[in-house]
Amino acid sequence: MTSTTPTHPEIRESVAALCRDFPGEYWREKDRNDAYPTEFVTALTEAGFLACLIPEEYGGSGLGLSEAAAIMEEIHKSGCSGGACHAQMYIMGALLRHGDEEKKRRYLPEIASGALRLQAFGVTEPTSGTDTTRIRTTARRDGNEWVINGQKVWTSRAEHSDLMLLLARTTSREEAAKPHQGMSIFLVDMQKAKGNGLTIQKLEAMVNHATTEIFFDDLRIPADALIGEEGRGFYYILDGMNAERILISAEAIGDARWFIKKARDYAVDRRVFDRPIGQNQGVQFPIARCYAETEAAALMVQKAAETFDAGEEVGAMANMCKLLASEATWHAADTCLQTHGGFGFAREYDVERKFRETRLFQTAPISTNLILSYIAEHVLEMPRSF
Ligand SMILES: Cc1cc2nc3c(=O)[nH]c(=O)nc-3n(C[C@H](O)[C@H](O)[C@H](O)COP(=O)(O)OP(=O)(O)OC[C@H]3O[C@@H](n4cnc5c(N)ncnc54)[C@H](O)[C@@H]3O)c2cc1C
Numbered sequence: 001m002t003s004t005t006p007t008h009p010e011i012r013e014s015v016a017a018l019c020r021d022f023p024g025e026y027w028r029e030k031d032r033n034d035a036y037p038t039e040f041v042t043a044l045t046e047a048g049f050l051a052c053l054i055p056e057e058y059g060g061s062g063l064g065l066s067e068a069a070a071i072m073e074e075i076h077k078s079g080c081s082g083g084a085c086h087a088q089m090y091i092m093g094a095l096l097r098h099g100d101e102e103k104k105r106r107y108l109p110e111i112a113s114g115a116l117r118l119q120a121f122g123v124t125e126p127t128s129g130t131d132t133t134r135i136r137t138t139a140r141r142d143g144n145e146w147v148i149n150g151q152k153v154w155t156s157r158a159e160h161s162d163l164m165l166l167l168a169r170t171t172s173r174e175e176a177a178k179p180h181q182g183m184s185i186f187l188v189d190m191q192k193a194k195g196n197g198l199t200i201q202k203l204e205a206m207v208n209h210a211t212t213e214i215f216f217d218d219l220r221i222p223a224d225a226l227i228g229e230e231g232r233g234f235y236y237i238l239d240g241m242n243a244e245r246i247l248i249s250a251e252a253i254g255d256a257r258w259f260i261k262k263a264r265d266y267a268v269d270r271r272v273f274d275r276p277i278g279q280n281q282g283v284q285f286p287i288a289r290c291y292a293e294t295e296a297a298a299l300m301v302q303k304a305a306e307t308f309d310a311g312e313e314v315g316a317m318a319n320m321c322k323l324l325a326s327e328a329t330w331h332a333a334d335t336c337l338q339t340h341g342g343f344g345f346a347r348e349y350d351v352e353r354k355f356r357e358t359r360l361f362q363t364a365p366i367s368t369n370l371i372l373s374y375i376a377e378h379v380l381e382m383p384r385s386f
Pocket of ligand 1: 120121122123124128129130131153154155156205207209211360363364365366367369370373385
């Protein structure tokens with residue numbers, strides 16, 4: 001099936017070739033057992049795809065977000081999932097942009113080679129919800145150490161990560177000059193921390209996403225775990241969040257393309273009333289509409305990635321492409337399920353699994369309402385609603 005946005009065809013072909021070794025049965029088995037796709041993550045790491053955004057001088061391939069988006073889209077278009085490992089691509093940006101030279105030399109080459117896994121990103125907390133300024137996890141300086149107390153929720157991949165990028169309050173919201181100030185980011189060595197003030201508990205969820213709850217109880221980490229300047233952590237993660245939204249959008253586009261192909265192929269093959277169901281316009285039109293919607297969203301994702309790579313302001317575009325791509329894939333998922341009739345519910349077709357997985361994009365990493373309020377306030381200059 002052709003696409004109007006075939007960026008980076010060589011990269012896409014190599015990713016697709018790697019993904020052919022991880023067919024539906026592989027993902028079904030992981031989903032059934034709630035297991036981490038270690039073999040898939042290892043294959044992506046060894047092929048260098050997860051290090052694509054790390055500059056060459058630190059052992060990566062020094063490519064841009066446009067190439068990274070092509071990788072993630074192709075993974076999802078092939079029926080695989082990047083959810084187990086995508087965070088490394090965008091979390092690493094905080095270290096790259098705001099870490100000092102010594103830290104970059106210490107960590108980035110090992111992250112690029114896969115010797116160190118930087119997959120965990122601890123922002124969300126149970127009580128603060130999307131209002132990040134109200135996080136309660138604190139980091140208090142004590143001599144040559146920081147002492148961390150608090151709790152995170154939905155910290156994905158924590159059990160499969162050596163390092164975690166953690167956002168914590170170093171000045172209370174009340175004492176900070178502005179609500180977004182007074183938060184700092186830390187690179188936590190999880191292997192040292194486990195059992196010494198850090199506890200991880202698996203969180204059972206609708207999707208196989210290796211997600212957890214994390215508890216900090218007087219966890220002591222070295223003073224130099226702080227990245228950048230104390231109190232500016234929220235601003236540091238914003239750039240990473242834009243990259244995350246664009247990459248997640250690319251995954252959503254990949255999923256949408258998978259659903260559309262799957263629906264199209266089934267509609268052409270399946271014969272009912274002595275003709276292919278796809279001969280009926282009632283079956284064709286929803287698939288055709290999803291195709292058009294996906295192509296439009298894909299153009300916006302591509303534009304957002306190019307804008308990010310050009311170093312231009314990308315906040316509105318990153319949010320809008322996430323909104324459009326998450327809705328395009330949801331419509332494609334629903335259409336694909338409907339096209340398959342009862343077989344859409346049978347595990348062996350993979351549709352029901354991908355249907356559950358792709359629903360996440362409307363909630364995480366940012367929910368649709370929050371994107372709409374961003375557009376209303378920051379783009380349309382309407383009154384702030386909260
Ligand atoms: C599988 C999974 C993996 C995740 N992985 C991570 C991770 O690795 N690291 C991490 O830090 N977080 C992670 N998250 C958390 C995710 O980013 C949050 O769930 C998401 O941002 C929504 O926040 P919340 O759940 O606190 O919802 P809430 O903020 O409680 O919002 C609940 C609902 O109310 C709506 N709402 C809230 N306020 C307003 C308002 N003012 N106006 C209109 N509507 C509003 C929201 O849109 C939403 O629909 C993950 C979540 C899931 C489900």
